[in-house]
Amino acid sequence: MSDLHASGTGPHHPTTSLTTSLTASLGAPPRRPLVIAHRGSSAAFAENTRAAFLHALAEGADGVEVDVHLSRDRQVVCLHDGTLERTSNGSGAVADHTLAQLRRLDFHSWKGARIPGHYGSASAQLLTLPELVELLAAAGRPVKLALELKHPSPFGHELEERTLSWLFGAGWDPETSRLGAVEISFMSFYAGSLQYLAPTVDAEHLCQLLTVVPAQPVPSRFALGPLSRAAVRATLRQAVADAERLIWEGRAGIAGPGVDYVRQNLADVKAWLASGRTLRVWTADRDEDVDLLLRAGVQQITTNLPARVLERVRRRERVLVAAGS
Numbered sequence: 001m002s003d004l005h006a007s008g009t010g011p012h013h014p015t016t017s018l019t020t021s022l023t024a025s026l027g028a029p030p031r032r033p034l035v036i037a038h039r040g041s042s043a044a045f046a047e048n049t050r051a052a053f054l055h056a057l058a059e060g061a062d063g064v065e066v067d068v069h070l071s072r073d074r075q076v077v078c079l080h081d082g083t084l085e086r087t088s089n090g091s092g093a094v095a096d097h098t099l100a101q102l103r104r105l106d107f108h109s110w111k112g113a114r115i116p117g118h119y120g121s122a123s124a125q126l127l128t129l130p131e132l133v134e135l136l137a138a139a140g141r142p143v144k145l146a147l148e149l150k151h152p153s154p155f156g157h158e159l160e161e162r163t164l165s166w167l168f169g170a171g172w173d174p175e176t177s178r179l180g181a182v183e184i185s186f187m188s189f190y191a192g193s194l195q196y197l198a199p200t201v202d203a204e205h206l207c208q209l210l211t212v213v214p215a216q217p218v219p220s221r222f223a224l225g226p227l228s229r230a231a232v233r234a235t236l237r238q239a240v241a242d243a244e245r246l247i248w249e250g251r252a253g254i255a256g257p258g259v260d261y262v263r264q265n266l267a268d269v270k271a272w273l274a275s276g277r278t279l280r281v282w283t284a285d286r287d288e289d290v291d292l293l294l295r296a297g298v299q300q301i302t303t304n305l306p307a308r309v310l311e312r313v314r315r316r317e318r319v320l321v322a323a324g325s
Contacts, residue, residue: 032313032314032316032317033293033294033298033299033300033301033313034062034063034144034299034300034301035060035061035062035063035300035301035303035306035309035310035313036061036062036063036064036065036144036146036280036300036301036302036303036306037052037053037056037059037061037063037064037065037302037303037304037306038065038282038283038302038303038304039052039064039065039066039067039080039304040052040053040054040055040056040064040066041053041055041056041059041061041304041305041306041307042304043285043304043305044113045108045111045113045115045119046087046107046108046109046110046111046113046125047080047087047111048066048067048078048079048080048087048107048127049107049108049125049126049127050119050120050124050125050126050127050131050135051108051113051115051116051119051120051125053066053127053132053135053136054118054119054120054135055119056306057136057139057143059306059307059310060306060307060310061306061310062143062144062300063143063144063145063146063183063300064132064136064143064144064145064146065146065148065187065282065302066078066129066132066145066146066147066148067079067080067148067150068129068147068148068149068150068159068163069082069094069095069150069153069159070094070095070153070155070158070159070162071094071095071097071098071099071102072095072096072097072098072101073098073099073100074155074158074162075098075099075128076128076129076130076159076162076163076166077094077099077102077126077127077128077129078126078127078128078129078132079094079107079126080150081094082094082095082150082153084097084105086110087107087110088105088106088107088110089105089106089109089110090102090105093154095153095154095155099128102126103123103126105126106122107125107126108122108125109122129147129163129166130166130170132145133145133170133179133182136181136182137179137180137181137182139181140181141181142181142182142183143181143182143183144182144183144184144185145182145183145184145185146185146187146207146280146302147163147184147185147186147187148187148188148209149163149186149187149188149190149193150188151188151189151190151192151193152190157193157196159193160193160196160197163186164197164200167179167184172184174200174201174202175202177201177202177205184205185205185206185207185254186201186205186206186207187206187207187208187209187254187256188208188209189209189210189211189239189243190239191208191239191242191243191245191246194206194207194208194246194251194252195246195251198251202253203250203251203252203253204253204254204278205253205254206246206251206252206253206254207252207253207254207255207256207278207280208243208244208246208247208252208254208255208256209243209256209257209282210240210243210244210247210255210256210257210258210261211240211257211258211260211261212258212260212261212264213233213236213237213240216229244268247272247277248272250275250277253277253278254277254278254279254280254300255269255272255277255278255279255280256280256281256282257269257279257281257282258281258282258283259281259282259283259284259289259292259293262281262292262293262296262298263292266296269296269298270296270297273296273297273298278299278300279296279297279298279299279300280298280299280300280301280302281293281298281300281301281302282302282303283302283303283304284301284302284303284309285303285304285305285308285309287312290303290309290312290313291312294313294316301313
């Protein structure tokens with residue numbers, strides 16, 4: 001049974017447990033890591049669009065990652081940036097536009113990829129969270145949805161409230177975090193978002209994202225002095241420390257570091273794995289990064305290239321099976 005099928009809620013079967021223990025003791029190869037498509041298959045199609053998510057499913061991704069914001073009329077929309085300039089022909093803040101206004105924008109042409117007809121029309125590429133879940137449910141197989149709540153949000157924790165409100169209304173089960181065949185985890189770089197969700201969402205479905213604090217985190221155009229830059233770095237370091245604390249204390253059952261963070265903090269990563277945390281690492285597109293994560297034993301790999309990474313993961317799985325036979 002794959003990780004996507006296991007609910008963890010069924011009755012205990014001594015025979016099954018004994019078989020599992022014997023298999024583990026005989027050195028059976030570990031279950032392969034799951035491959036999560038970062039903003040969909042975003043190397044092929046514009047990120048967070050209908051085409052990107054449908055292509056990720058067609059390529060066999062075990063799940064998809066999506067970023068969400070609230071529109072002015074408080075609809076949960078699938079967009080990474082808080083502003084529109086980079087990924088559309090619009091301008092200004094997402095929060096200043098209604099869903100109807102966002103629908104009129106072009107969110108795909110900047111990528112330069114032709115959209116096949118079965119991936120929807122150009123005007124249908126922007127998705128709301130309900131539309132994405134419906135799309136994933138139609139895959140006819142279990143799918144993981146890694147849902148990143150983008151902060152700072154001008155609406156504060158209304159982002160979490162609106163997301164949970166829709167999920168409950170749609171029949172989401174908070175105990176298993178499943179809505180039909182779609183299993184949802186909640187992610188954020190902002191530890192306060194996960195702390196806000198904690199009374200409702202079990203820690204095993206909360207993913208604390210982590211990144212490396214850059215040496216120069218403030219762009220030079222802001223022309224801040226050395227003291228101001230030092231204050232920004234200190235604030236960022238404190239945010240990372242708060243995030244790490246949630247993982248160490250088990251209040252976030254999924255650690256979500258970037259590849260660079262893993263390279264610089266491999267001892268911590270191994271300690272989290274040893275303590276039972278799930279590692280979901282982003283964004284691994286290069287072979288050397290994927291190989292690093294496979295050697296480290298992470299359970300989930302987030303990538304813009306799901307088909308390529310899946311093939312590399314499965315190739316390693318075949319090697320391990322052959323070595324153990």
